[in-house]
Amino acid sequence: MFKRILIAEDQETQNISLQKTLAELGAAKPDYVYYCDDALTWIKKAIKAEQPYDLLITDLYFEEDNNQQRIDGGAELIKAAKEVQPDLKTLVFSGENRPAVIDMLFKEMHIDGYVRKARHDGQYLKLAISAIHNHKKYLSPDLKQARKENNSHDFTDLDIAIISQLVDGTPQKNIPYYLQENNIKPSGLSSIEKRLNLMKEVLGFSKNEQLIAYCKDIGII
Numbered sequence: 001m002f003k004r005i006l007i008a009e010d011q012e013t014q015n016i017s018l019q020k021t022l023a024e025l026g027a028a029k030p031d032y033v034y035y036c037d038d039a040l041t042w043i044k045k046a047i048k049a050e051q052p053y054d055l056l057i058t059d060l061y062f063e064e065d066n067n068q069q070r071i072d073g074g075a076e077l078i079k080a081a082k083e084v085q086p087d088l089k090t091l092v093f094s095g096e097n098r099p100a101v102i103d104m105l106f107k108e109m110h111i112d113g114y115v116r117k118a119r120h121d122g123q124y125l126k127l128a129i130s131a132i133h134n135h136k137k138y139l140s141p142d143l144k145q146a147r148k149e150n151n152s153h154d155f156t157d158l159d160i161a162i163i164s165q166l167v168d169g170t171p172q173k174n175i176p177y178y179l180q181e182n183n184i185k186p187s188g189l190s191s192i193e194k195r196l197n198l199m200k201e202v203l204g205f206s207k208n209e210q211l212i213a214y215c216k217d218i219g220i221i
Contacts, residue, residue: 002089002133004051005030008039008058008077009093014117018057018093021125036062036071040080047085055132056081060094060101078109089132093117093125100155100219102143113138153202155220158184162192163215166208172196 005022007030009015015032022030031053033039039058046052060074071077078090091113092105105111113128115121115138124140131138153159161184165175172192179187196208205211215221 001025001027002054002129003028004046004053005055005057006039006042006046006053007032008034008036008056008074010034010059010062014059014093017122018125021122022129025126025129027129030057034062035067035069036073036077037069039077040071040084043081043088044084052085053088055089055091055129057091057093060092060096075105075109078105078111082110091115091128091132091138093121097143098217098219099143102139106137106139114143115140116143118142153199155199155215156195158186158191159195159199160215160220162195163212164221167212167216167221172208 005027007015007018009018009032015034019030019032031042033042036058039056043053043056056078058074058077062069062073064072071080074092074094078092081088081090090109090111092111093115095117096102097116102114105114112132115124115128120142121140124142128138128140158179161179161182162175165178166172170178173189175192176187176189179185179192196211200206200208200211203211203214205214212221
């Protein structure tokens with residue numbers, strides 16, 4: 001089991017719950033902080049003392065107060081932490097449930113696990129920590145199901161670029177110029193029309209406005 005664990009969580013009850021879960025797993029008593037800046041400072045000090053942390057557990061969102069922070073969220077904390085300790089294992093424990101946000105954390109931040117704060121989260125935390133300890137990725141079952149239900153279309157970089165341009169008010173006929181300038185292929189107008197029609201067909205929409213609203217809702221854009 002992990003010997004050196006750091007918890008970054010600004011809600012005291014959640015912090016205590018995490019510590020209890022770790023104790024039940026037989027993990028060493030973790031360190032915990034309420035601010036992201038403090039978390040990064042502790043990570044740096046641990047490295048300097050040649051006693052680096054094995055696992056960082058963090059929320060995504062931290063409530064603002066009079067203690068002004070340079071790092072104001074878990075995603076930014078993970079990025080900063082991995083810059084100083086690339087091999088640090090990371091587990092996100094948050095109420096966020098948008099598939100696009102979670103996918104981004106796995107793909108871009110290379111997190112090792114994600115558990116949503118919800119019913120049965122204590123059980124899922126135990127499974128997540130055990131999986132990460134065994135060098136496996138973990139996503140709690142409730143989020144796996146939500147991903148299947150809410151993201152039945154696998155959005156490509158081309159799809160996101162097209163939708164983002166529509167959001168910015170670019171006429172559909174002018175989107176090829178943007179794609180060409182940014183070396184995004186295929187960039188032809190017919191290809192754009194086909195992708196839009198495919199997305200709307202798969203997701204059950206008839207208008208671009210519906211598609212845009214859906215993408216905003218799930219965090220694609």
